Amino acid sequence: MNRLILKKITAFVLIWGMMVSLAGCGSRKHKSYTTLRVGVITYTQNDAFINALTDCLKTELKSMETAHMKIIVSIRSADDDQEDQDEVAAEMIDAGCDILCVNLVDRTAPSKIIRNARDNDIPVIFFNREPVMDDLMQWDKLYYVGCDAKQSGEMQGEIAADYINEHPEVDRNRDGKIQYILLEGEAGHQDAISRTDSSVKTLISKDITLEKLSYQFADWNRGQAENRMTQLISQYGNSIEMVISNNDEMALGAVEAYKKAGYPEEEWPVIFGIDGLKDALEAVEAGTMQGTVYNDKEDQAREMAKLAVDIFKETDIESHDLSLGRYYVSPYQKVDESSVEKFLKPRQ
Numbered sequence: 001m002n003r004l005i006l007k008k009i010t011a012f013v014l015i016w017g018m019m020v021s022l023a024g025c026g027s028r029k030h031k032s033y034t035t036l037r038v039g040v041i042t043y044t045q046n047d048a049f050i051n052a053l054t055d056c057l058k059t060e061l062k063s064m065e066t067a068h069m070k071i072i073v074s075i076r077s078a079d080d081d082q083e084d085q086d087e088v089a090a091e092m093i094d095a096g097c098d099i100l101c102v103n104l105v106d107r108t109a110p111s112k113i114i115r116n117a118r119d120n121d122i123p124v125i126f127f128n129r130e131p132v133m134d135d136l137m138q139w140d141k142l143y144y145v146g147c148d149a150k151q152s153g154e155m156q157g158e159i160a161a162d163y164i165n166e167h168p169e170v171d172r173n174r175d176g177k178i179q180y181i182l183l184e185g186e187a188g189h190q191d192a193i194s195r196t197d198s199s200v201k202t203l204i205s206k207d208i209t210l211e212k213l214s215y216q217f218a219d220w221n222r223g224q225a226e227n228r229m230t231q232l233i234s235q236y237g238n239s240i241e242m243v244i245s246n247n248d249e250m251a252l253g254a255v256e257a258y259k260k261a262g263y264p265e266e267e268w269p270v271i272f273g274i275d276g277l278k279d280a281l282e283a284v285e286a287g288t289m290q291g292t293v294y295n296d297k298e299d300q301a302r303e304m305a306k307l308a309v310d311i312f313k314e315t316d317i318e319s320h321d322l323s324l325g326r327y328y329v330s331p332y333q334k335v336d337e338s339s340v341e342k343f344l345k346p347r348q
């Protein structure tokens with residue numbers, strides 16, 4: 001073989017090698033770019049706290065995108081129907097989602113979602129509506145992010161007791177008892193049951209003598225609570241001295257009912273909620289509500305987002321310090337007139 005031909009062959013082999021390695025780089029680059037698809041399903045689209053929480057979750061997940069990982073978040077609701085939710089979960093799994101975040105309609109009926117997720121190896125983070133432990137323990141890729149409802153009831157009871165001790169005029173008819181109404185969230189919901197129970201027990205343990213006028217379910221909803229309260233106001237007149245509500249939306253329904261009934265503010269009862277949503281914080285600042293308990297949606301959303309990413313990458317789950325390897329419990333905080341300012345500032 002003469003020299004010239006040898007040179008040409010060498011050049012060809014070199015160029016071809018470069019082309020192959022360039023193509024190789026290209027395909028490696030393609031492979032290093034992953035997409036995490038998170039499917040979020042809420043129990044309804046009409047719950048103010050849940051909507052605020054899922055807004056935070058979306059923002060958190062988006063902020064965790066990197067040059068190597070795109071995150072696509074899809075949020076749907078189940079219109080208060082567990083079968084609808086099972087179907088939406090199935091559709092999301094079929095569409096290729098990698099992780100599901102589920103706010104159950106019926107916290108005692110997660111079985112279909114769990115079975116489907118398990119068959120397709122899709123981890124599930126349940127949030128806000130807590131499945132019973134037996135269900136959560138069915139598979140090791142099931143998690144729960146939420147709060148300890150009892151703690152919120154205790155805090156609400158403490159804020160109310162402190163307020164009454166400092167303002168004896170709450171007992172308007174001076175009979176030594178506080179005539180009260182309790183607005184309850186939803187029959188069977190872990191937060192409703194525990195908040196009612198622990199709030200009342202805490203008040204009693206702090207030597208407040210209570211007289212129950214009525215307990216009413218209003219499904220966490222402002223409009224329903226307003227209707228119930230309007231009826232109770234016409235029944236009890238100005239003898240209601242305190243309204244304890246399982247959440248802020250219903251407490252704000254009570255505020256609305258008093259505004260519309262035309263009572264002067266001195267004749268309103270004291271009103272306490274839970275959640276710390278913006279409208280309620282403003283009501284505490286304005287003095288139409290006397291206190292609430294902050295349900296830390298930012299913290300819950302941050303934990304859900306981090307957990308979703310770490311589960312997806314199969315790293316760092318231990319650093320989450322989950323109890324029983326499954327549960328993240330976000331702490332509540334008390335909000336009253338003296339502390340409301342700090343909660344009204346935009347939070348991180």
Ligand code: GAL
Pocket residue numbers: 047048049050128129191220246247248249274275295
């Ligand atoms: C509670 C919250 C309520 C309501 C409910 C829905 O934690 O305080 O406002 O959102 O969850 O499950």
Ligand code: CA
Pocket residue numbers: 171172173174175176177178179241
């Ligand atoms: Ca009284």
